[in-house]
Amino acid sequence: MNDAPPLLHIRGVAKTFGAVRALRSADLEVRAGEAHALMGANGAGKSTLVKIITGVFSADAGEMTLAGQPVAFRSPAEARRAGIVSVYQDPAIVPDLTVAQNMRLARVPTDKVKAAMRDLGVERIDLRTVARDVDFALLRLIDLARALASDPRILMLDEITAALPADLSERVFKVVRDFRSRGASVIFISHRMAEIAMLCDRATVLRDGVTVGVTPTKGAEETIVNLMLGSDVAKATTAPAARPETAHGGPALEVKDLSYGHALRGVSFRVNRGEVLGVAALEGQGQEELFDCIAGVRRADAGEVRAEGHVLKLRHPADAIRAGLVLVPANRLVSLLPQRSVQENVALAAFGRLRSWGPIAVGEERRRVDMAVRKLQIDTRAAAEVRRLSGGNMQKVVIARWIAAGFKTLLCFDPTRGIDIGTKKQIYALMREIADQGLSVLLFTSELPEIRLACDRAIVLFGGRISGEMPAAEADEARLLRAAHGLIHAEAAALA
Amino acid sequence: MTDAAARNTGSPWRALARAGRFLGMPLLLAASLAATVAVHPDFGSFEIQSLALGALPLALAAAAQAIVVISGGIDLSIGSMIAVSNVLSASLMQHADFRQSLALSIVVLIAGAGQGLLNGLVVAFSRIPDVVATLTTGFIWGGVALLILERPGGGAPAAYLNIGAGADFWPWLPNALVVMIAAIAAIWLPIRLSRIGLLIYAAGSDPVAAFRSGVNVMRARTIAYVFSGIACAVGGMALTMTTGIGAPLAGAYYTLSSVAAVVIGGVSLAGGRGGMVGPVIAALLLTLAPMVLVFLGIDPNYGQVIQGTLIVLVVMIAGLFAFLQERK
Numbered sequence A: 001m002n003d004a005p006p007l008l009h010i011r012g013v014a015k016t017f018g019a020v021r022a023l024r025s026a027d028l029e030v031r032a033g034e035a036h037a038l039m040g041a042n043g044a045g046k047s048t049l050v051k052i053i054t055g056v057f058s059a060d061a062g063e064m065t066l067a068g069q070p071v072a073f074r075s076p077a078e079a080r081r082a083g084i085v086s087v088y089q090d091p092a093i094v095p096d097l098t099v100a101q102n103m104r105l106a107r108v109p110t111d112k113v114k115a116a117m118r119d120l121g122v123e124r125i126d127l128r129t130v131a132r133d134v135d136f137a138l139l140r141l142i143d144l145a146r147a148l149a150s151d152p153r154i155l156m157l158d159e160i161t162a163a164l165p166a167d168l169s170e171r172v173f174k175v176v177r178d179f180r181s182r183g184a185s186v187i188f189i190s191h192r193m194a195e196i197a198m199l200c201d202r203a204t205v206l207r208d209g210v211t212v213g214v215t216p217t218k219g220a221e222e223t224i225v226n227l228m229l230g231s232d233v234a235k236a237t238t239a240p241a242a243r244p245e246t247a248h249g250g251p252a253l254e255v256k257d258l259s260y261g262h263a264l265r266g267v268s269f270r271v272n273r274g275e276v277l278g279v280a281a282l283e284g285q286g287q288e289e290l291f292d293c294i295a296g297v298r299r300a301d302a303g304e305v306r307a308e309g310h311v312l313k314l315r316h317p318a319d320a321i322r323a324g325l326v327l328v329p330a331n332r333l334v335s336l337l338p339q340r341s342v343q344e345n346v347a348l349a350a351f352g353r354l355r356s357w358g359p360i361a362v363g364e365e366r367r368r369v370d371m372a373v374r375k376l377q378i379d380t381r382a383a384a385e386v387r388r389l390s391g392g393n394m395q396k397v398v399i400a401r402w403i404a405a406g407f408k409t410l411l412c413f414d415p416t417r418g419i420d421i422g423t424k425k426q427i428y429a430l431m432r433e434i435a436d437q438g439l440s441v442l443l444f445t446s447e448l449p450e451i452r453l454a455c456d457r458a459i460v461l462f463g464g465r466i467s468g469e470m471p472a473a474e475a476d477e478a479r480l481l482r483a484a485h486g487l488i489h490a491e492a493a494a495l496a
Numbered sequence B: 001m002t003d004a005a006a007r008n009t010g011s012p013w014r015a016l017a018r019a020g021r022f023l024g025m026p027l028l029l030a031a032s033l034a035a036t037v038a039v040h041p042d043f044g045s046f047e048i049q050s051l052a053l054g055a056l057p058l059a060l061a062a063a064a065q066a067i068v069v070i071s072g073g074i075d076l077s078i079g080s081m082i083a084v085s086n087v088l089s090a091s092l093m094q095h096a097d098f099r100q101s102l103a104l105s106i107v108v109l110i111a112g113a114g115q116g117l118l119n120g121l122v123v124a125f126s127r128i129p130d131v132v133a134t135l136t137t138g139f140i141w142g143g144v145a146l147l148i149l150e151r152p153g154g155g156a157p158a159a160y161l162n163i164g165a166g167a168d169f170w171p172w173l174p175n176a177l178v179v180m181i182a183a184i185a186a187i188w189l190p191i192r193l194s195r196i197g198l199l200i201y202a203a204g205s206d207p208v209a210a211f212r213s214g215v216n217v218m219r220a221r222t223i224a225y226v227f228s229g230i231a232c233a234v235g236g237m238a239l240t241m242t243t244g245i246g247a248p249l250a251g252a253y254y255t256l257s258s259v260a261a262v263v264i265g266g267v268s269l270a271g272g273r274g275g276m277v278g279p280v281i282a283a284l285l286l287t288l289a290p291m292v293l294v295f296l297g298i299d300p301n302y303g304q305v306i307q308g309t310l311i312v313l314v315v316m317i318a319g320l321f322a323f324l325q326e327r328k
Helices: A046-053 A076-081 A099-105 A110-120 A136-149 A166-181 A193-199 A221-229 A232-238 A287-294 A317-322 A342-348 A362-376 A391-405 A421-436 A449-454 A477-484 A489-495 B002-007 B012-039 B045-070 B078-092 B098-126 B130-148 B175-192 B195-205 B207-212 B217-243 B252-264 B277-295 B300-327
Strands: A008-017 A020-030 A035-039 A061-066 A084-087 A154-158 A185-189 A202-207 A210-216 A251-260 A264-272 A276-280 A302-307 A325-328 A409-413 A440-444 A457-462 A465-471
Touching: A008 A046, A020 A035, A020 A046, A020 A185, A020 A202, A035 A046, A035 A193, A035 A221, A046 A154, A046 A185, A076 A084, A084 A136, A099 A110, A099 A136, A099 B195, A110 A136, A110 A166, A136 A154, A136 A166, A154 A166, A166 A185, A166 A193, A185 A193, A193 A221, A202 A221, A210 A221, A221 A477, A251 A287, A251 A440, A264 A287, A264 A302, A264 A440, A264 A465, A276 A421, A276 A449, A276 A477, A287 A325, A287 A409, A287 A440, A317 A325, A325 A391, A342 A362, A342 A391, A362 A391, A362 A421, A391 A409, A391 A421, A409 A421, A421 A440, A421 A449, A457 A477, A465 A477, B012 B277, B045 B078, B045 B175, B045 B195, B045 B217, B045 B252, B045 B277, B078 B098, B078 B130, B078 B217, B078 B252, B098 B130, B098 B217, B175 B195, B175 B217, B195 B207, B195 B217, B207 B217, B252 B277, B252 B300, B277 B300
Parallel strands: A020 A210, A035 A185, A035 A202, A084 A154, A154 A185, A276 A440, A276 A457, A325 A409, A409 A440
Antiparallel strands: A008 A020, A008 A061, A202 A210, A251 A264, A251 A302, A457 A465
């Protein structure tokens, strides 16, 4: 079997978006009848590679062959005609059409879909139901049934089991195994090591846009984690913990059993006064929803948020801001007024406290803004329009706004994404300084080494639950990554 | 699991909501007509005929807008396209006989389809938002209308102008209504009953999901614009029938009124939701409202304020229902 040419062969594929090199040289080889896992940490280039295979993007360089023939798809429709079909994390089902119409849309014969739905145990869904009225988890199975019914040569499953109950996941695995036994291949993308070991034969690991290894999956969890980490792992583990255990005050922010749809399922933790609590997670494990719920941007379905011991009613960001919970969101431009000056942007949040009615107290405003700008060392050469600042300086303006307005807990969502190293260091130092003043910080970062540099303690989210908690001194990259893949179960159980 | 599946097979509440979606607009029209008779007991078959004739161009404008809005766009050039086919038909048919004018109607239809196609191509290839793209093409079509006919004039044979007048079948079934239903059915049913309709609804409902299902979203939306152009061509000819002449600036009213009709008629501006019955009935209601205000002896200037307020209220109530449905 190994002598046969691979069904799908990708060599040296590269893709650049503006200044970002998402893929530098990705290789992938999928044999006929194989289940192949595609793995990598955040930003390793998995989703870009998948989108190139399915024709959503075109590659800048490299080659792809399907059954020995060179191919380059220009649209998902073309890839579909060649027998490559994918099932995404958010189902590609059009909400205003009925289930049956969605099948017709992809030109899939209804009787085959019905057979696949029977295999998946969801045959009781009425095909005349409008997709909008169907449960999210079932929609994904309908999407899978539709993909199976089109008899693909290669089926791509992107986090297919996320948010699926265990019994449905079992059925999915059974159906996927049957599908393979008919000689078709599966590319499986998942963060769940257990599933990969159970379902897949081999795994390809990407790091920083490069394929760094191909390994059989059986008993290779450690190998895979080490491949994902690369040589940085040694460096990270030897770095000393930067500071002694901080003597903490009482709780500044307590979150209890917070739930939001499928994204958050009973998250509880606390941030103490004078503490920086790090949050680590892979993409889409509920971190966005967690920050949004605490900041009043989204309304949680259940659970409690307490600030300084008081239960909060969070219906609007203003409720959170009044309680001293302020958000620095992932997308800086969301919270800035790009055409206005640094002065106005910084003063915006402070207006409420300066004077509600009548003219703005200009002197007071200027004094506070100057204080915040100096403190953050914002480069004010382009201060007339915030949009002309660099990313790092924009980020500082967002933080400066809250320094000027005053807060109790700063909710920082990935504040250093796409920022130069010098500014990153300033931001870490600032977090430290905020904490030393007795305030607190909740910091999500997609760059795991930052947890040790900036935090006192870390929690890890996996599938909407807390899968690990550790002091920053122990939060090396390997340990965080294991927890982020749900591999540390004992600790999660101990927390619950 | 079985519970979840059972939940999706539909409850009596869902059935009721669905029935409401189908019956709501006809009931609203019936109630409005009853109210009209209450304030103006002389309201009879003649008034029904003038209502249908008056609503004919707006009904086609609403149909044109509905097709585009369902596909996920919005067409702000509808008024100008109606003006173009209005002046084109009035200048071409001025000295024609009835049979020639019917043949010339086909020329006007082709011109409408061409304008719609250009709208669609601009939207698809430039990736400029629909609002901006069709606002600018609307300026162009407005200029074209002035080039064809500088000042109101032209005309068409009497037989052609009288297609929509009177009631040949039954006094309460005006010819204008028959023309309205026939024309809109001729445009809409081929879409609705074929794969094109599926693609248009899919493109408007969730372009990303549609794209991933293998739909060429931009092509689907371009097709929607072509059908919109054809409906506008019929609307422009209907305007020729009702006014007897071509007027290069007569279309302006139809752009925003078509948007109002579409929204009142239950088509979501977000795309992918709604049908054709709602917007057409809404066009009748929007034509009936000023008539009723005249019957009530209200100053027409107040009339416009009242009409606007009613539209806002209806849209808010529709929005409230949509919001409640989302929350569930």
